Amino acid sequence: MPTTTRVLIIDDHPLFRRGVSQLLGLADGFEIVGEAASGQEGIELAKRLDPDLILLDLNMKGMNGLETLRTMRDLEIDARIILVTVSDAPEDLIAAIRSGADGYILKDNDPDDILKLIDSAMHGKTAISPELTSLLATALREESLVEQRSQASLTERETAILKCLAGGMSNKLIARELDIMESTVKVHIRNLLKKLKFRSRVEAAVWAVANQIH
Amino acid sequence: MPTTTRVLIIDDHPLFRRGVSQLLGLADGFEIVGEAASGQEGIELAKRLDPDLILLDLNMKGMNGLETLRTMRDLEIDARIILVTVSDAPEDLIAAIRSGADGYILKDNDPDDILKLIDSAMHGKTAISPELTSLLATALREESLVEQRSQASLTERETAILKCLAGGMSNKLIARELDIMESTVKVHIRNLLKKLKFRSRVEAAVWAVANQIH
DNA sequence: TGCGATCTACCCCTTAATAGGTAGTACCTT
DNA sequence: AAGGTACTACCTATTAAGGGGTAGATCGCA
Structure with a gap:
C-alpha cells in the first residue's frame, strides 16, 4: 500500500x-x-x-x-x-x-x-x-581516536612524560627532569605514541595541551 | 627624626x-x-x-x-x-x-x-x-617572552606555518598543505623559532595551542 | 613458581628536525 | 636606482627523534 x-x-x-x-x-x-x-x-x-x-x-x-x-x-x-x-x-x-x-x-x-x-x-x-x-x-575515525585516547591507559611513567611533552620539553630535558636515561625516555615516548596512535611528539604535545593534560 | x-x-x-x-x-x-x-x-x-x-x-x-x-x-x-x-x-x-x-x-x-x-x-x-x-x-623573563611573542610580528607565511605546527603537522605535511618545498618550510620554521625565541617546534606548537593560535 | 606488566637501558638504523650559509625573485619604499 | 622585506629554494652540517630489537630488575597476581 x-x-x-x-x-x-x-x-x-x-x-x-x-x-x-x-x-x-x-x-x-x-x-x-x-x-x-x-x-x-x-x-x-x-x-x-x-x-x-x-x-x-x-x-x-x-x-x-x-x-x-x-x-x-x-x-x-x-x-x-x-x-x-x-x-x-x-x-x-x-x-x-x-x-x-x-x-x-x-x-x-x-x-x-x-x-x-x-x-x-x-x-x-x-x-x-x-x-x-x-x-x-x-570525522568518525578522529572521534574514535579521541575516545581511544581518553580511555587509553597510560602507565604512570608515560603520563609523566606526556606532561613533559605538553611542556614542550625535549628528550634530553625530560631525562634530566625524571632522572632517567634519554634512551629510556625514548622507550616511553615510543610506547605512548603507539598507545595513543600519534605520529609524532608534536601531535601528542598539541593534543595534551588542548586536552589540558597538566 | x-x-x-x-x-x-x-x-x-x-x-x-x-x-x-x-x-x-x-x-x-x-x-x-x-x-x-x-x-x-x-x-x-x-x-x-x-x-x-x-x-x-x-x-x-x-x-x-x-x-x-x-x-x-x-x-x-x-x-x-x-x-x-x-x-x-x-x-x-x-x-x-x-x-x-x-x-x-x-x-x-x-x-x-x-x-x-x-x-x-x-x-x-x-x-x-x-x-x-x-x-x-x-617569571619576569617568561612574562617578557610572552609579551615579545604576542607582539612579535610574524609574516603571513610564518603565521600560516605556526598554525600548521599547532595542528601537530610535520614539515612534509606543511609543505604539502601550503604547496611549497619542504626546504622552504624549514626556512620559515627556522625564522619563526628565532623570532619567537623557541627552542623547538614542540615548544612553538604547545605555545600556539595554549594561546589559541587557530 | 611462573606469567605479565612496568621500568629501566642499551643496541642498530632511518628519518626528521635544526642551524648555518647563499641566492634569485618580487614588491614596496625611500 | 638603491635598499628593505618577504618568499622561494637550495647547499652544507649536526643533532633530535622515531622504530625495531633484546634484556635485566622488580612487583604483583594467579
Missing part, C-alpha cells in the same frame, strides 16, 4: 521552496502539505500537520536549521528530517547527524540524486550526499 | 601575631597599633588606624591575603603592605607584587633577616625574601 508521503519544507528562500515543490510534484508519492520560511514557523506547522518528511534548510537567518532540528526532536516530532544545505563543512554534518537528522543533502546535488536520497531516507536509512561520506568517515 | 613605625598585623594565627609582636617589640622604632584575625577585620582596622606598615598573611581562611591586599589598595590605604607567607609558589609572589605589595617575606626566614627586609620595605624598596628573587626573575 504505497501511501503518499506528506512533506513539509522549511527554508527561508522562496525560490528554493518552489524548486523542491516542483521536484517532488513531478515525482510520485509526494504531497507538499506545508511550507515555512523560518524555524519557528516550521516547528508550528510540523506540530499541526504531523508530516512524514521535513526538508529543513541548515542556513537560515534567525533560528538556524540545527536549532530547529533539535527543537523538533525535543518535541518528539517523529517525521523523517533531512537537512538540505550548501555547507560541506564536516562539523555541520557531524552536528546534524548527532542531533538526529535522517539525512544531509547538498543543494547542488543532481535533482535525480536528491530524489533517490530522499527515497532512501524514507526507507529508514540515513541519506547523505555521496561526496560527504568520506568527511563523515574521517 | 626617627619617628616610630605604627604596625598593623593581619593573620588568623594568634601565635604568629604574638611572634611578630615580640620581634618588632624587641627592635627599635616599631609600635604594634593593632592586630586582626581576618581580612575584613584587618581592612576595618587599617582604615581606622592608618598604620605605616601592614604585615599581612597570605593564607587566611575567608578573605585571603591577596584579596585583602587588593581591597586595601582599592581603598587607597597607603601603608606599606608586606605579605608574610609560607608559600614559595611563583604565582603567589607574582600576583602579590602585581597587586601592589611592598614586600613578600617567607615566615621561615630568620627573624633578623625579616627585620632587615621590613626595614628596607619602609625605605621605599620592595622587600622580597632572597630565596624568591630567582623565581621572580624567571
